[in-house]
Amino acid sequence: MRAGRIVLVLALAASGSPAAAASGQGGSTESTVETQARHPASSSRPAAGGSGLAQQVAPQDDPAGRQEEQVPICPLPNREAVLMDKIRKSDAEWRKELTPEQYHLTQEKGTEPAFTGAYHDQKAPGMYDCVRCGTPLYDAQAKYDSGTGWPSFYEAAAPENVRTAPDRSHGMERTELLCARCDAHLGHLFEDGPQPTGLRHCINSGALKFQPRPPQEPES
Numbered sequence: 001m002r003a004g005r006i007v008l009v010l011a012l013a014a015s016g017s018p019a020a021a022a023s024g025q026g027g028s029t030e031s032t033v034e035t036q037a038r039h040p041a042s043s044s045r046p047a048a049g050g051s052g053l054a055q056q057v058a059p060q061d062d063p064a065g066r067q068e069e070q071v072p073i074c075p076l077p078n079r080e081a082v083l084m085d086k087i088r089k090s091d092a093e094w095r096k097e098l099t100p101e102q103y104h105l106t107q108e109k110g111t112e113p114a115f116t117g118a119y120h121d122q123k124a125p126g127m128y129d130c131v132r133c134g135t136p137l138y139d140a141q142a143k144y145d146s147g148t149g150w151p152s153f154y155e156a157a158a159p160e161n162v163r164t165a166p167d168r169s170h171g172m173e174r175t176e177l178l179c180a181r182c183d184a185h186l187g188h189l190f191e192d193g194p195q196p197t198g199l200r201h202c203i204n205s206g207a208l209k210f211q212p213r214p215p216q217e218p219e220s
C-alpha cells in the first residue's frame with residue numbers, strides 16, 4: 001500500500017492578473033486602490049472615510065513573486081494609472097545612489113530640520129517628484145504655507161503615487177507617507193490641513209526633486 005502524498009500547489013495568479021497583486025487583503029480601502037487602477041477615469045478625489053491614498057499592501061499577498069510585485073502608478077500628466085514594477089533596492093544600493101542626507105531622510109526615515117529644506121518656501125508652479133525614482137508626487141498647486149517649515153500639500157498629485165503606513169516611532173501615533181513605487185520615506189500625514197481635503201502632507205524637501213513646469217490643465 002503506497003502512502004498517499006499530498007502536494008499542495010499554490011497557484012498564484014499574480015503574474016497573469018496584475019490587478020490582483022495590488023488588491024491587498026480585502027480591506028475596503030484596498031479595494032479602492034484596485035478600483036482606481038481599473039477605472040482611472042473615475043474621480044481622483046480622496047475616497048470618503050480615508051486619506052484617499054494608496055494603503056500599504058502587505059507583501060505576503062504574493063510570497064512567490066515578491067520581486068515581481070507591481071503597483072498602480074499615475075504617470076502624470078497622464079492620469080491613467082498603469083501597473084509598474086515596484087523598485088526595491090538594498091540599503092547599500094540606495095546609499096551609493098543618494099547623498100547622505102537623501103539616504104537618511106528616505107531610507108532611515110529621517111526628518112530635516114524645519115525651515116532648512118530647499119522647498120519649504122517655494123511657490124513656483126511645477127511638480128515635486130520622488131528624489132529616488134522620479135515618480136510625480138505633489139503638484140505645486142496643492143502646496144500651501146503651513147508655517148511649519150516643511151513643504152506642505154493638501155493632497156498628493158495622484159492618490160496612487162503616495163501610500164500611507166502606520167508609524168508608532170518616537171512614542172507617537174502617526175501616519176507615514178511613502179513613495180508608492182520605491183518606498184522612499186517622504187514625511188507624515190496630519191489632519192489639520194486646509195480645504196478641500198483638511199489634510200496636511202508634511203514632506204521633507206530632501207525627499208523631493210522639483211520639476212518646474214506649468215500647472216496641469218484640469219481637462220481639455
Ligand SMILES: [Zn+2]
Pocket residue numbers: 130131132133134135179180181182183184
Ligand atoms: Zn520613489
